[in-house]
Amino acid sequence: MAYIAAGSIMVSDWHRSPESREFFSKILHNKKRRKFGLLEAPVMPPHLKADIVRYKVFLSGKSGVGKTALAARLAGLDMPKIHYETTGMETCGVFWPVKLRESGRMLFFHFQLWDCGESAMRRFDHMLPSCKEHVDAILFLFSFTDRGSFEDLSNQMSRITEPSDRLVRLVVGTKFDLFMHTDVTESDITRFEEVWGVPVFRVGGDVSGGFGEISLLLNALAENLWHQDCMHASTSVPSYPGHIGPEIIV
Amino acid sequence: MFSIPSSLGMLHSQSVQLLCLTASSGVPLFCRGSTKQLPFSIIGSLNGVHMFGTGHDAALSCCETERGGRVLWRVFHDSLMLIGISSNADVSELHLRRLLENAWNCMVLVLGLDELANTRNVERLKRELRSCYRLIDMLLERGMDDRDGDRGLMGDLTHCADCILFPQADLLQETLDAFTRAAESEFGCLLVRGRLAVATEKWWRLAPQELVLLSALANLPPGKTSCDCPVFLPQGSPNVALRLLCFQLLPGAIACVLCGPRPSLYHVENEQVCRFWSPVVENLRSCLDQAKRSALSPSVGLRRDVLALLLINRESRRSVESLGHACSKATPLLSPARRWELLRLFYTFAATRYFSSEESPSSERPTAELLHEEFSAGFTHLPVHCYLVTDECKCYAVQTPQHQLFLLTDLSVPTFALRSVATHTLDAVTTATGF
Ligand SMILES: Nc1nc2c(ncn2[C@@H]2O[C@H](COP(=O)(O)OP(=O)(O)OP(=O)(O)O)[C@@H](O)[C@H]2O)c(=O)[nH]1
Numbered sequence: 001m002a003y004i005a006a007g008s009i010m011v012s013d014w015h016r017s018p019e020s021r022e023f024f025s026k027i028l029h030n031k032k033r034r035k036f037g038l039l040e041a042p043v044m045p046p047h048l049k050a051d052i053v054r055y056k057v058f059l060s061g062k063s064g065v066g067k068t069a070l071a072a073r074l075a076g077l078d079m080p081k082i083h084y085e086t087t088g089m090e091t092c093g094v095f096w097p098v099k100l101r102e103s104g105r106m107l108f109f110h111f112q113l114w115d116c117g118e119s120a121m122r123r124f125d126h127m128l129p130s131c132k133e134h135v136d137a138i139l140f141l142f143s144f145t146d147r148g149s150f151e152d153l154s155n156q157m158s159r160i161t162e163p164s165d166r167l168v169r170l171v172v173g174t175k176f177d178l179f180m181h182t183d184v185t186e187s188d189i190t191r192f193e194e195v196w197g198v199p200v201f202r203v204g205g206d207v208s209g210g211f212g213e214i215s216l217l218l219n220a221l222a223e224n225l226w227h228q229d230c231m232h233a234s235t236s237v238p239s240y241p242g243h244i245g246p247e248i249i250v
Numbered sequence: 251m252f253s254i255p256s257s258l259g260m261l262h263s264q265s266v267q268l269l270c271l272t273a274s275s276g277v278p279l280f281c282r283g284s285t286k287q288l289p290f291s292i293i294g295s296l297n298g299v300h301m302f303g304t305g306h307d308a309a310l311s312c313c314e315t316e317r318g319g320r321v322l323w324r325v326f327h328d329s330l331m332l333i334g335i336s337s338n339a340d341v342s343e344l345h346l347r348r349l350l351e352n353a354w355n356c357m358v359l360v361l362g363l364d365e366l367a368n369t370r371n372v373e374r375l376k377r378e379l380r381s382c383y384r385l386i387d388m389l390l391e392r393g394m395d396d397r398d399g400d401r402g403l404m405g406d407l408t409h410c411a412d413c414i415l416f417p418q419a420d421l422l423q424e425t426l427d428a429f430t431r432a433a434e435s436e437f438g439c440l441l442v443r444g445r446l447a448v449a450t451e452k453w454w455r456l457a458p459q460e461l462v463l464l465s466a467l468a469n470l471p472p473g474k475t476s477c478d479c480p481v482f483l484p485q486g487s488p489n490v491a492l493r494l495l496c497f498q499l500l501p502g503a504i505a506c507v508l509c510g511p512r513p514s515l516y517h518v519e520n521e522q523v524c525r526f527w528s529p530v531v532e533n534l535r536s537c538l539d540q541a542k543r544s545a546l547s548p549s550v551g552l553r554r555d556v557l558a559l560l561l562i563n564r565e566s567r568r569s570v571e572s573l574g575h576a577c578s579k580a581t582p583l584l585s586p587a588r589r590w591e592l593l594r595l596f597y598t599f600a601a602t603r604y605f606s607s608e609e610s611p612s613s614e615r616p617t618a619e620l621l622h623e624e625f626s627a628g629f630t631h632l633p634v635h636c637y638l639v640t641d642e643c644k645c646y647a648v649q650t651p652q653h654q655l656f657l658l659t660d661l662s663v664p665t666f667a668l669r670s671v672a673t674h675t676l677d678a679v680t681t682a683t684g685f
C-alpha cells in the first residue's frame with residue numbers, strides 16, 4: 001500500500017495549534033503524560049466530543065535495538081536506562097488527538113503498542129502469532145549503532161509479514177542521538193526508502209516530554225492507519241475506520 | 251571462620267552482591283548488585299574455599315568478617331552455585347539466605363528448572379540468564395531502595411504473601427472469580443499497589459515464595475497496560491511454562507490470571523477486561539485510595555503511638571504491613587522509608603533469634619544454620635514475646651499459634667506497657683479484619 005505523505009489527511013503540527021490545547025491537556029497530568037489504566041480513556045466535554053479509534057501496533061526488531069525504549073518514549077513513560085531483556089509481551093497505550101483536514105473532525109487515536117522481547121520470542125512459539133493477531137501496523141526497528149540490525153530489516157519484513165497483509169509498515173531507526181557511532185549512512189537510508197517505498201523515522205536522545213519529538217511518527221501512524229481503513233471500507237463492506245472502543249468513563 | 255576483608259572492602263557500604271557460577275567447574279555465569287565487578291581472582295577464591303570444603307565433606311555455608319561483612323554459599327540442584335556477599339552489618343544472614351533462595355526461584359520462574367539443572371551448553375545458559383536480571387535486580391534493591399512503589403513490601407524477606415485488606419472485598423472477589431473463569435483459568439488475583447487484595451482459591455494455594463515472585467513480576471509500572479509472560483512455577487510447575495497475563499485496570503490496580511496456551515492476551519484484553527471490571531471501577535478507585543494510606547481497613551483503629559506493624563498469619567503464610575499515624579512529638583520524626591527499614595530489621599532480629607521455629611520445614615536448610623541461634627539453643631522453651639528498645643523506637647513481637655505481630659512504637663510508650671499495646675493491637679486488628 002502506498003505511503004501517505006505527511007499532512008495529506010490530518011493537520012500536521014496540530015499539537016502546536018491553540019485549538020488543540022484542550023485535547024492535549026487530556027493526555028497530560030502535572031506536565032507529564034497521563035498514565036491511563038485499561039478502564040480509562042480521555043473524556044472531552046460534550047461540545048468537543050471526540051471518538052476514540054483503536055489500533056494495535058506491533059514493535060519488531062532485534063534484542064537491544066530499543067523496542068521497550070521506543071514504547072516508553074511514545075507513551076511518555078520512564079525510559080529504560082540499562083537494557084533488561086523483556087521476558088514476554090508487554091503492551092502500553094498511547095492516546096493521540098488529531099484533526100482531520102477535510103471534515104475538520106477531531107479524534108483520539110489510541111495506539112496499543114505491543115512490545116515483545118526477542119529472546120522470549122525465540123524461546124516461545126506462541127509469541128509471534130499473538131503479536132500479529134489483529135495487528136493493524138508494524139514498526140520495524142533498527143539501531144543506527146548496529147549495522148547488522150539495519151541489514152536485517154528486509155529479511156525481517158519479509159519473514160513476519162506477507163505482501164497481502166492489510167498492514168501499515170513503518171521503519172524506525174533508534175539511537176539516532178549516538179550519531180558519532182553511527183553505522184548507517186544517510187544514503188543507506190535513502191536507498192532503503194526507495195526500494196521498499198517505506199519511510200524511515202529517526203528517534204533517539206533524551207525525552208523532554210514535549211510532543212514535538214513524537215508527533216512526526218504518531219501522526220504518520222495515524223494518517224496511514226486511517227487511510228488504510230478508508231481504502232478498505234471503500235472496497236468492501238462499508239465499515240467505520242478503526243475499532244471504536246466501548247464508552248468508558250474516567 | 252576466616253575472613254576475606256580485601257574483597258569486601260571493594261563494595262559500596264549499602265550493597266549486596268550476587269554471584270552465580272556453575273557448581274561443578276566454577277565458571278562464572280553472572281554477577282549482579284554492585285557497579286564494581288569483583289575481580290576474577292576473588293570470584294575464584296570464593297568458589298575455591300567452597301570446593302575445598304566439599305572435598306573434605308564439609309559444607310561451607312556462611313562466613314562473617316570482623317567488620318560485619320558476610321558471605322553465603324548455596325548450591326542448587328547440584329548444578330549452579332549462588333554466592334551472596336554483603337559488606338554491611340545491617341544486611342542479615344536471613345536477608346542473604348532469602349536473597350539466594352529468591353534469586354534461584356527467579357531463575358526457575360523465567361527459564362525453567364530443566365534449563366538450569368541440566369546445563370549442556372554453558373555459553374548458552376549464560377546468555378539465557380540475562381533475561382532474569384530485571385527480576386533479580388528488583389529483589390536486590392528491595393529493602394534498600396527508595397523507589398515509591400515498593401514501599402513496605404516484605405514478602406521477599408518473610409516468604410509470606412504481602413496482602414492488603416479491604417472492608418468490602420466480596421464484590422471484587424466475585425468479579426475476579428468470574429473474570430478468571432472467562433479467561434479459562436482457575437488461578438487469578440487482583441493486586442492493589444503491589445499487594446494481593448483478592449485471589450481465587452487456587453491462587454492462594456500456590457507456594458508463598460511463588461506468590462511473592464508472581465506479585466513482583468505482575469506489578470507493572472504505571473503506563474504499561476498489560477503483559478503476557480511465560481512463567482515456570484518453581485514448586486508447582488518447574489518444567490512446563492504457564493502464561494501470566496496481567497492487566498492494569500487503573501494505575502496501581504492489576505488483575506492477573508495464569509493460563510495455558512489459550513486464550514490470547516488480545517482476546518482477554520479486548521473482550522473480557524472491560525466487561526468484567528468496568529462495573530466495579532468505583533470500588534477499585536476507593537481501594538486505591540485506601541491503599542495510599544494503609545494496607546489495613548480503615549475500621550482498624552491503631553493507637554497514635556504505633557509507628558509501623560507487620561502481621562503474619564502463620565497458617566496461610568500471608569502478611570499485612572502498615573505504617574501508623576505517628577504524630578507524637580516525643581520521637582525524632584522517622585520517615586516512612588526509615589520505618590519500613592526498621593520493621594525489616596526488627597523482623598529479622600526477632601524471627602532469627604527468638605521465633606526461629608517459624609522457618610517452614612519445606613525450605614531445605616542446612617542443619618548448620620539451625621545451630622547458629624545462640625539464644626534459643628540454651629533454652630528448652632520457645633519464646634512467644636520479645637522486645638527491643640533502640641534510640642529511634644521501641645519494638646515488640648508477639649507470637650500466637652495463629653499469628654505473629656511485629657510492632658514498632660514511639661519512644662514515648664513506657665517499656666512496661668509494650669506488651670499490652672502489642673497484644674491489644676493484635677486483638678484489634680484480627681477482630682476487625684478477620685485476618
Ligand atoms: N542513546 C540511546 N539509547 C537507546 C535508545 N533506544 C534504546 N536505547 C538503549 O538501548 C538499550 C536497549 O533498549 P531496549 O528498549 O531495552 O531494547 P529492546 O529492543 O526492548 O530489547 P529486548 O527486550 O531484549 O528485545 C537500553 O539500554 C536503552 O536505554 C536511543 O534512542 N538512544
Ligand SMILES: [Mg+2]
Nearest residue numbers: 068085086117
Ligand atoms: Mg524490550
